[in-house]
């Protein structure tokens with residue numbers, strides 16, 4: 001079959017789509033975008049870290065480890081595709097307790113794939129990560145960069161990619177592995193955004209300082225081999241990420257079988273640049289203090305891949321750091337306690 005490309009106009013995904021982890025950060029934004037495009041969805045989430053207040057449309061509180069419940073959901077909604085966000089995502093926790101990561105990431109994905117086989121669901125878009133590459137041997141990192149993850153988290157995500165590729169080859173379940181760089185920002189409406197408990201990510205923590213919920217931001221290391229000594233990351237707006245999922249799903253449904261795509265803007269910002277940007281956006285002095293390096297942080301992670309543009313026709317529309325921080329700030333100001341009190 002000839003594989004469609006970005007210029008094809010008919011790549012809007014078809015539903016119903018099962019969104020696992022759709023109560024989480026990137027899942028809730030993708031679920032909203034699917035629904036805005038008229039695609040029927042059902043969110044499946046065990047609410048272990050997700051937020052019911054972030055879910056729109058049909059919702060089933062189900063754990064992916066519960067095969068019988070999964071079967072009931074697939075039987076009831078008859079999805080034609082899955083967008084799979086449900087996973088554990090903390091590098092540090094994965095080092096301390098890898099068993100949770102192998103169960104919830106690897107085993108639960110196997111469970112999902114087996115249920116998809118049984119119910120003949122033919123396509124899956126999967127949240128992968130640049131953490132599957134491990135320490136960069138060259139930056140920017142293209143999709144061809146060797147995958148040698150350095151944490152249990154990254155290894156489970158790589159196992160999941162391998163499982164998807166094997167299932168695609170053997171059973172014809174088409175897949176897209178979208179390797180995110182640093183997801184950031186919030187919906188421009190300001191009603192859904194990033195809420196992690198505990199929060200470990202730079203931008204929300206910096207904004208918590210601006211809200212005076214924290215006294216200062218710790219800069220984890222200023223002696224890296226980068227221009228200002230702090231780590232460089234490629235921050236990508238969550239709504240742009242959501243858009244890439246729809247494009248990938250449309251391509252799979254149009255005949256593509258195997259997509260492995262980096263999602264980053266290609267531009268890196270240092271920790272100090274992020275803090276300066278937040279100072280401009282919030283008007284707050286945001287005190288910062290240099291702290292020791294955080295174990296496992298590579299100095300620089302920037303996407304260099306062109307598959308997103310070439311295959312998906314994806315060019316991030318909100319690539320400016322200031323736009324990302326502004327949207328995150330609008331959300332956090334409206335939700336200083338996260339989703340608590342928002343139903």
Ligand code: UDP
Nearest residue numbers: 200201202205218219220231233271294297
């Ligand atoms: N970072 C920091 N102070 C913090 C949290 C993060 O200096 O309180 C740094 C971290 O070392 C990394 C960058 O900010 O270089 C982005 O970290 P984050 O946890 O947001 O994302 P990650 O790159 O780990 O996925």
